[in-house]
Amino acid sequence: MARTIIISDLHIDKWHDRSREEAFSHFLSYVKANANRLIINGDILDFPPIDGEELSSRDKRILGELLTLPIFGVEVVYIPGNHDIALRGLPFSLQRIRLVYPRFVFQAGPKKVYVEHGHYYDPLFNGMYDILDGLKKMTGYDLGKIAVDWWKATTRFLQRAKREGKTNEVGVSDSVLFARWEAQAEQLHSKDGYDYVVFGHTHHPQSPSSSESYYINTGDWVDHSTVTEFDEQGCVRQFDWLAEGMRQAAPAR
Ligand SMILES: [Mn+2]
Numbered sequence: 355m356a357r358t359i360i361i362s363d364l365h366i367d368k369w370h371d372r373s374r375e376e377a378f379s380h381f382l383s384y385v386k387a388n389a390n391r392l393i394i395n396g397d398i399l400d401f402p403p404i405d406g407e408e409l410s411s412r413d414k415r416i417l418g419e420l421l422t423l424p425i426f427g428v429e430v431v432y433i434p435g436n437h438d439i440a441l442r443g444l445p446f447s448l449q450r451i452r453l454v455y456p457r458f459v460f461q462a463g464p465k466k467v468y469v470e471h472g473h474y475y476d477p478l479f480n481g482m483y484d485i486l487d488g489l490k491k492m493t494g495y496d497l498g499k500i501a502v503d504w505w506k507a508t509t510r511f512l513q514r515a516k517r518e519g520k521t522n523e524v525g526v527s528d529s530v531l532f533a534r535w536e537a538q539a540e541q542l543h544s545k546d547g548y549d550y551v552v553f554g555h556t557h558h559p560q561s562p563s564s565s566e567s568y569y570i571n572t573g574d575w576v577d578h579s580t581v582t583e584f585d586e587q588g589c590v591r592q593f594d595w596l597a598e599g600m601r602q603a604a605p606a607r
Contacts, residue, residue, distance in 0.1 A: 363435070391429045395433050467548065
């Protein structure tokens with residue numbers, strides 16, 4: 355079946371219980387049986403790993419399972435986010451496995467769909483990547499890498515402060531903050547004619563059926579297990595794998 359499934363913000367390095375890994379494995383069986391493309395819209399894990407020089411064996415196992423999807427006829431499109439931004443620009447394109455940055459556009463039936471992780475619209479990150487790029491050009495790779503690590507540690511600290519306090523790191527309410535992605539989606543729709551604009555990054559799932567907008571957010575796999583699915587007619591549905599998907603019978607291809 356010509357279906358495209360999109361997930362984002364997996365943060366597999368934050369999966370502390372084995373049940374999430376098992377649920378993800380079950381989800382991948384669903385993908386193999388029902389889709390011909392899986393788009394991973396950023397933040398699969400913190401890369402490169404800060405604690406230690408190597409990925410954990412658990413992380414490697416999950417990534418290894420993802421890399422088998424092409425054998426089952428599923429194309430994998432990977433768009434790095436801010437946590438795995440170190441991978442951007444990597445000339446990695448094999449048959450049915452592609453790394454693209456910062457956006458991916460595809461056609462679902464009559465619908466033109468735009469997919470981007472969305473960290474460029476976060477006031478916390480706005481402009482920072484350009485500064486880091488400039489630093490990299492001026493000083494060479496190492497200082498750039500130190501700057502990236504420093505910035506990641508800083509944002510982690512700010513995100514922790516956000517969880518503990520009532521307002522977020524930029525001192526505005528979530529609805530005001532999320533309006534930035536909605537506004538960007540509206541612009542991409544009206545100026546560039548995309549029928550749907552799909553972002554991740556905020557960890558707040560949004561399905562188009564819950565609003566009038568063209569904006570979809572692919573949620574996350576930390577607090578949710580969000581699955582966004584486009585069928586060959588361009589119909590989109592979103593569901594939570596742990597809440598609903600596990601009970602779904604997987605129809606044959
Ligand atoms: Mn992100």
